[in-house]
Amino acid sequence: MKISEAEFKDIIHYVKSNYGINLKNKKTLIVGRLENYLIRNGYNSYAEYMDKIKSNPTGSDATALVNQLTTNHTYFLRENLHFNYMRDIILPQILVKERAKKSIYIWSAASSTGEEPYTIVMTLHDFFKRQSGNWDTRILATDISTEVLNYAKEGIYMKEQLEVIPNLWKKLYFENYSAEKMRLKKSVRDDVIFRVQNLMKPFSFKNKFHIVFLRNVMIYFDDETKFNLVNKICDCMQTGGYLFIGMTEVLDKRNTNFKYIQSSIYQKI
Numbered sequence: 001m002k003i004s005e006a007e008f009k010d011i012i013h014y015v016k017s018n019y020g021i022n023l024k025n026k027k028t029l030i031v032g033r034l035e036n037y038l039i040r041n042g043y044n045s046y047a048e049y050m051d052k053i054k055s056n057p058t059g060s061d062a063t064a065l066v067n068q069l070t071t072n073h074t075y076f077l078r079e080n081l082h083f084n085y086m087r088d089i090i091l092p093q094i095l096v097k098e099r100a101k102k103s104i105y106i107w108s109a110a111s112s113t114g115e116e117p118y119t120i121v122m123t124l125h126d127f128f129k130r131q132s133g134n135w136d137t138r139i140l141a142t143d144i145s146t147e148v149l150n151y152a153k154e155g156i157y158m159k160e161q162l163e164v165i166p167n168l169w170k171k172l173y174f175e176n177y178s179a180e181k182m183r184l185k186k187s188v189r190d191d192v193i194f195r196v197q198n199l200m201k202p203f204s205f206k207n208k209f210h211i212v213f214l215r216n217v218m219i220y221f222d223d224e225t226k227f228n229l230v231n232k233i234c235d236c237m238q239t240g241g242y243l244f245i246g247m248t249e250v251l252d253k254r255n256t257n258f259k260y261i262q263s264s265i266y267q268k269i
C-alpha cells in the first residue's frame, strides 16, 4: 500500500501532538509497522485509517497505532547501576524518613513489558525483608501501550530473558511455568499496579513520588516535549526525591528543580 507525502505528514503530526513521539524521519518504520495492520483490517489507504482514528481517538484503531509505533525493548536489571543506587543510597534514606508511615512511592513511567518495575520490586523485597515492620512495597507502572501492559501483568518470561538475574532471585521470586518459561510469583506481581498513562496527558496522582524511573522513553521526544514532561514529573515528586533517566539520555536542567547527582541520576531540590 502506497503512502503519500500528505498521509505521512498527517501521521507524524497526529503522533507527535497526541503521544509526543517524533517520527519525522521514520517513514520506513511507519510503513513497516502499519501496512500489514491496515491490509488485515480492510483499509484501502492510510488516510482512511487516520480518519477512523480521529473520529474515535480512544478506540481500538488508535490503540493499535500506539502499539505498532512504540518501541518496547527492555530487559531485567537494565542499567543496573540505578537499582544499586536505589538499594545503597536511596532506600536507607527512605528507611529513616518514612519510618512512621512505612510507605514508599515509586513510579516506573514507561514500564513496557514489565522488566523494569519487576526489577524494582525485587530490589525492594530484597532490601525491606531485612528491616523490621511491614513496609508497603507496591509500586506504580505505566505505559501508553495496552499491549505491553497486558503482557507485563502476566509476569511470564522466557528463561533466556532471566539469564541476567542472580540465581538467588530466581529461586526467591520466580516459579516454573513451562519448559521454556518462568513466571514471577504472585507476591511480586501483586506489588506492581499497572495502568495506562500517556505521558503527554495531565497526571493525577494521590501521593508524591520518592523515586521516578523515566528511562529510555524521552529518546522519542523533541527538546520542548522533554522539557515540559520533566517539569510535570518534578511537580508530582517529593522534595529530595530521585529521578532516573536512561543512561544515554540527557536532561536539560535549565529552569528545572532537579539537581545533577551523577550521569542519569537527578534529585528534586
Ligand SMILES: C[S@@+](CC[C@H](N)C(=O)[O-])C[C@H]1O[C@@H](n2cnc3c(N)ncnc32)[C@H](O)[C@@H]1O
Pocket: 019, 020, 021, 070, 071, 072, 073, 074, 075, 078, 109, 110, 111, 112, 113, 116, 142, 143, 144, 145, 148, 197, 198, 199, 200, 214, 215, 216, 217, 220, 246
Ligand atoms: C524502550 S521502552 C523503555 C522501557 C523501560 N523504561 C526501560 O528503560 O527498559 C519505551 C516505552 O515507552 C513507551 N512510551 C512511548 N511514548 C509514550 C508516551 N507518550 N506515554 C507513555 N509511554 C510511552 C512505549 O510504549 C515503550 O513501552
